[in-house]
Amino acid sequence: MSNDTLAIEGGPKAVEQLGPFATKIGKEELWELIDLWDFSEDNKEKLKEIILGDDHVRGPHLFRYYNPKPSRVAAAEQAMAALIGTKYCLATNSCTSALVAAYRALGVGTGDEVIVPGYTFFATAATVAASNAIPVIVDVDDSLCLDPVAIEKAITKRTKAIAPVHMRGIPAQMDAIMDVANKKGIPVVEDAAQSGGGSFQGKRLGSIGAMGCFSFDFYKVIVSGEGGFITTNDEWLYTRAQSWHDTAACWRPDRYAHERRDGELFCGENYRMSELEGAVALAQIRKCEQILAGYRHAKSRIKAAIEPRLGLSFRRIPDPAGDTAVCLVMFLPNPEVTKKALEAMKAEGVPIGGVYDSTVRDWHIYTYWEHILEKKCVAEDGLPWSGVPPNELPKYSKDMCPRAMEYLSRALMLDINRNYTDTECDAIALGINKVLRTLLK
Template sequence: MPGFEIFGEEEKKEILEVLDTGVLFRYEFPEQRKGVYKVRTFEEKFAAYCGVKCGQAVTSGTAALKVAMAALGIGPGDEVITQGFTFVATWEAILEIGAIPVFAEVDETLNLDPADLEKKITAETKLIIPVHMMGAPARIEEIKAIGDKHGIPVLEDTAQAAGASLNGRRLGSFGACGTFSFDPVKTMTTGEGGMIVTNDEKLMRDMSEYHDHGHDHAVNPGGRGGEGRSFIGSNYRMMELQGAIGLAQLAKLDGIVASQQQNKKAMKALVARIPGVTFRTILDEKGDNASFLAFFLPDKDKAQKVKTALAAGGAGAICFAENTWHYYPKWEHLLAGATLAKSGWPFVEPGGKKRVVYDAQALPKSAAIMDRLLVYPVPIKLSQERLGQIAAAVEKAVAALS
């Protein structure tokens, strides 16, 4: 699953080229760097890989969401619809930009349910963020059509789906922009880091300047342009070492996906032996980056029995209904409105009025799906020994249901 499984000489070569220049900053120092611009090159190559015009590298997938939302003009008073099954970063970024996350159901794609999305749209809805969870596409064409109908832009959170596509088109390229994460356990990794891709050159210019303290990024390759600033910004710059690793990992991405698809197929064949098992809806099997194998049991009780048996066999599966990082009812800090701000922001407005209250029972359709769900991460390298261990654990699960 994570790109660190195949770190090798390619990453070392790219890193040494940076160290030889002595320049770790992505801008300036043209004489010392001798034409080596790893982050800029990474942006260009990643955008081309996604089939779009522009790429903006940043410090993390979370930063990518914040920078993209800032450039889209999202702020206090705005509502942003996303899904109740995602990593906490999605809604953290919404709250940090000052907007209010509105959570919608998922369907058996384990991604945003278009029908519930449309029900959640109000006059205050200013953005839709579908998340391509666990490497497989959301119903992005339907979601984009809904957004277009209501005049609401779509930002694709593609943090977990680098290398994935739908009907031959890369995920992240359907909406106004798409964001990616390259953290330590992502399909391709730079340790920390993220990327935003878009075809909108004005949006790109705003993101570029916002992520670098609002510096004027006039046309000046490798530099920062003039010193005039159109708006305030912050610091989300990627450093050259991350860009270097990203270039090596990007060159391996198609091979990573191919290996995961092969390994997922082998694992799926074993899991299919479990009585009553069904599998996640994948809209495009060829486009799945295959970083996870998600499967359902007929009910919560059977899912728990299978989970226990698999764990006893040394091949435990993830139960996301119990996961505190990715599932709405388990986000106790969100549900409690917990914050370090003495004012209570972002859950409380200045003056003490509550902005939003979240109910753990608000997504019953998602709960019914998640209660039956078990998931295996799919490695890039899958040994016969590990495959045999999974097979033996599956046999324990079959016995537990008999």
């Protein structure tokens, strides 16, 4: 038989064997990563020698699917589901994308409304508009989280979801919020971006509403630099969120199957988490209790040492046992005293911040969300605002959430560092007491 005989007709194969795929990511990339950590110079040299000197290395895929190694993203999802106590968990590349995927999973779209608080990072509201729906901005109470009474008044025939935010480490008033939502049959998306690991009445935040969304960006409680998670007990919502988060790759039980029921196939985006963030997130989720213990110890030591004083009050925490303790919020009697206290405490070296200052733009306060207040659009179709008759759009104004502005203009916020020593905690409390002793006589 000649060499020209086609293999399909019994001839020799042109390609007998190929070597393994070249490693795309190698040791130089690992070295860049290691270099992000501040090891001692001595150890860095040793590590560099080991890493760059090893010629047998095979690099990682860093892609969660089709990975020959067990996926760290999948492991992080499992660990997060176990931590939060939900059946399903989906990793995303941010909480912003988690929120869009959650809203989309619930079917939020043109002509719908989603209730959000007037005090939250802008993402909670922006993602509603990015989903072509209308954010309905509602006031907060003295916990600085959504006020359940105000929610009830804001519900209309268009309300498709309610998005309470567990703001600055504490749980929102979830029993009352769920009562209102359940009475009206409206799903709740918990924005737990700032309160990963917190709980309300024994249930982890993110496991109480229909869906929970978490941020793992560097400034949050448990972090992976960037990253997010969605938690839910509902298989259908999980499936839809997963499809939205991966274009239309739809990893449903069977990737290439036709849809099992209406609403399973649609065009999505790409919010996948990479194995880099997955690996970091996994380690952080495993350390969550230890991380929380650090915050809780430091916060309770500082708080206990602050002398009670007429005119000083603390933010109400709907369930103190569920506080992640990343932030201590105090209220003073009026904005003028608050401003003076802020300057004086800073001069004492206390790392404290104010919240509302009319001269400083802050994306956490609705008065600065001109994108929404002025109904800005990305395209000429006028969406999301053109999706609702003009006379039925919410009436946005800078004074629509008076309680938020009242509390925020009297608030002092101390971000807690979980690595504070007891001596540092005591020095911070001393600085606060010194100032308040003078200002609140």
